[in-house]
Amino acid sequence: AQKVTQAQTEISVVEKEDVTLDCVYETRDTTYYLFWYKQPPSGELVFLIRRNSFDEQNEISGRYSWNFQKSTSSFNFTITASQVVDSAVYFCALIYMNRDDKIIFGKGTRLHILP
Amino acid sequence: DAGVTQSPTHLIKTRGQQVTLRCSPKSGHDTVSWYQQALGQGPQFIFQYYEEEERQRGNFPDRFSGHQFPNYSSELNVNALLLGDSALYLCASSTTRREQFFGPGTRLTVL
Numbered sequence: 635a636q637k638v639t640q641a642q643t644e645i646s647v648v649e650k651e652d653v654t655l656d657c658v659y660e661t662r663d664t665t666y667y668l669f670w671y672k673q674p675p676s677g678e679l680v681f682l683i684r685r686n687s688f689d690e691q692n693e694i695s696g697r698y699s700w701n702f703q704k705s706t707s708s709f710n711f712t713i714t715a716s717q718v719v720d721s722a723v724y725f726c727a728l729i730y731m732n733r734d735d736k737i738i739f740g741k742g743t744r745l746h747i748l749p
Numbered sequence: 750d751a752g753v754t755q756s757p758t759h760l761i762k763t764r765g766q767q768v769t770l771r772c773s774p775k776s777g778h779d780t781v782s783w784y785q786q787a788l789g790q791g792p793q794f795i796f797q798y799y800e801e802e803e804r805q806r807g808n809f810p811d812r813f814s815g816h817q818f819p820n821y822s823s824e825l826n827v828n829a830l831l832l833g834d835s836a837l838y839l840c841a842s843s844t845t846r847r848e849q850f851f852g853p854g855t856r857l858t859v860l
Contacts (some may be wrong), residue, residue: 638791640847645821656860671851675836676853677853678853678854679851681850681851700851709832727791735805736782736794736797736805736807737792737794738794739791739792739793739851740791741789741790741791742789742790745859
């Protein structure tokens with residue numbers, strides 16, 4: 635069965651600190667996508683990144699970076715020089731490739747950036 | 750280009766009542782998926798509609814039903830509401846085997 639685990643329920647850091655959100659997944663399939671979404675208080679899920687299971691290259695987008703390691707089934711998300719606007723709930727998620735399937739979400743990590 | 754829209758934004762119902770939530774997909778998208786997000790939890794898949802048929806279903810009782818119209822918009826119906834049905838209901842649209850885009854959600858409160 636597929637499963638996404640975000641062990642950190644809630645994290646608080648002071649503005650400008652770096653913070654890493656952990657994500658561990660389980661799947662029997664070899665072809666899948668991994669995602670990170672941001673959910674601000676408004677409730678809408680904002681897409682941040684999609685990674686396919688064949689591409690283990692790390693990715694950087696501005697202050698955001700992602701570390702995908704198939705050997706440990708992890709897809710961690712780092713925010714560098716955090717800002718108050720980064721405060722939100724972040725979800726890691728998985729979907730099987732080449733199938734019109736459901737997205738499996740983790741339970742989310744609530745991130746508080748303190749001014 | 751309008752994104753995924755949902756209505757209403759908020760809804761308050763009492764136990765035993767029925768509710769209908771609506772979703773209009775992003776332009777060009779033909780597939781609609783519905784998710785329930787309880788407080789403090791990640792979204793849980795309810796079902797997915799394609800070509801006006803339910804293509805997949807998650808672990809939800811038959812009280813949850815849906816419909817997709819020829820213009821690809823969709824409705825989620827919940828009968829005999831329970832307190833535990835209180836949640837944020839998210840709609841996502843996509844095209845075949847492509848990324849799902851989420852709407853702002855409908856927050857349902859059952860009293």
